[in-house]
Amino acid sequence: MLKLSKKVEYGLIAIRHIASVNNHISTVKEISEKYIIPVDVLAKVMQKLTKGKIIISYQGAMGGYTLARKAEEISVMDVISVIEGTQVGIAQCFSEVPENCSIYTNCTIKNPLGKIQHNLEHVFSSMKVSEII
Amino acid sequence: MLKLSKKVEYGLIAIRHIASVNNHISTVKEISEKYIIPVDVLAKVMQKLTKGKIIISYQGAMGGYTLARKAEEISVMDVISVIEGTQVGIAQCFSEVPENCSIYTNCTIKNPLGKIQHNLEHVFSSMKVSEII
DNA sequence: CTTATATACGCCCTGCGTAGTCCTATTTGA
DNA sequence: TCAAATAGGACTACGCAGGGCGTATATAAG
Ligand code: SF4
Ligand code: SF4
Numbered sequence: 001m002l003k004l005s006k007k008v009e010y011g012l013i014a015i016r017h018i019a020s021v022n023n024h025i026s027t028v029k030e031i032s033e034k035y036i037i038p039v040d041v042l043a044k045v046m047q048k049l050t051k052g053k054i055i056i057s058y059q060g061a062m063g064g065y066t067l068a069r070k071a072e073e074i075s076v077m078d079v080i081s082v083i084e085g086t087q088v089g090i091a092q093c094f095s096e097v098p099e100n101c102s103i104y105t106n107c108t109i110k111n112p113l114g115k116i117q118h119n120l121e122h123v124f125s126s127m128k129v130s131e132i133i
Numbered sequence: 134m135l136k137l138s139k140k141v142e143y144g145l146i147a148i149r150h151i152a153s154v155n156n157h158i159s160t161v162k163e164i165s166e167k168y169i170i171p172v173d174v175l176a177k178v179m180q181k182l183t184k185g186k187i188i189i190s191y192q193g194a195m196g197g198y199t200l201a202r203k204a205e206e207i208s209v210m211d212v213i214s215v216i217e218g219t220q221v222g223i224a225q226c227f228s229e230v231p232e233n234c235s236i237y238t239n240c241t242i243k244n245p246l247g248k249i250q251h252n253l254e255h256v257f258s259s260m261k262v263s264e265i266i
Numbered sequence: 267c268t269t270a271t272a273t274a275c276g277c278c279c280t281g282c283g284t285a286g287t288c289c290t291a292t293t294t295g296a
Numbered sequence: 297t298c299a300a301a302t303a304g305g306a307c308t309a310c311g312c313a314g315g316g317c318g319t320a321t322a323t324a325a326g
Contacts, residue, residue, distance in 0.1 A: 112265035
């Protein structure tokens with residue numbers, strides 16, 4: 001609970017790696033071997049990051065990935081939300097339509113939790129990839 | 134992912150309820166009916182909160198629960214860690230022995246994540262139950 | 267001393283999300 | 297044409313969240 005998924009961690013490691021080699025093109029194979037990450041899992045993470053416009057993919061031989069923008073402009077929050085796909089929320093009513101929660105109308109803590117949610121988002125958004133190199 | 138468990142939400146709702154009736158004794162039945170919470174689930178949550186010294190239980194007829202200390206002295210973090218039992222950590226290496234993570238030695242992001250972890254703990258610790266009434 | 271009302275606590279079931287493997291298609295440089 | 301890469305779907309194994317049940321124990325009230 002409250003734990004980041006391995007996919008997110010793998011994504012951060014990969015992005016940090018690319019940034020650390022001055023944004024030179026890097027392959028999944030290279031990264032997965034260096035950090036001992038299952039290659040298929042990392043591959044799909046990279047695909048999501050590509051779709052999320054965080055990295056750029058180059059197909060074919062000599063292909064690989066580079067960052068789509070500067071490391072200072074990529075936040076941990078960006079990475080999480082792109083990989084996770086769904087809206088990141090500390091509670092169901094923040095990540096889906098509120099009415100999905102069966103006790104929404106009776107819930108007395110959604111407002112205070114909203115405040116926490118806001119603070120959480122700030123923590124994740126203010127940490128940029130450039131700070132983790 | 135990154136979501137609070139229902140148990141934690143139920144615990145917070147219950148504690149807030151007891152605080153809102155000026156710490157008068159409240160029963161599981163009463164709370165579960167008022168907020169439409171499965172009674173068995175709430176019961177076990179209350180038992181954990183009792184063991185964690187956050188609330189006090191009174192057994193037998195006319196029994197129930199009251200807070201063990203003032204609402205200003207109960208943080209959301211207290212509730213989470215007592216209900217969750219295990220150490221709350223944003224990543225495996227923070228909630229269990231670090232060596233459990235197979236890539237611990239190669240991991241380049243554990244330090245920055247540690248900073249986030251610290252900030253997170255601060256967010257949860259600084260929100261007290263007295264603020265959610 | 268009996269009964270009704272509580273908490274205490276263990277077992278089990280079900281669904282879903284996570285992590286991972288395998289396989290195939292497509293792109294592209296040499 | 298071939299080899300190296302990305303793209304992406306199908307499938308499995310496992311653990312945990314959420315909840316349902318059954319039973320034991322404590323105690324106030326009659
Ligand atoms: S409504 Fe209350 S209980 Fe339902 S998800 Fe939001 S916070 Fe949790
Ligand atoms: S070591 Fe790196 S990968 Fe392993 S848990 Fe800690 S942060 Fe995640």
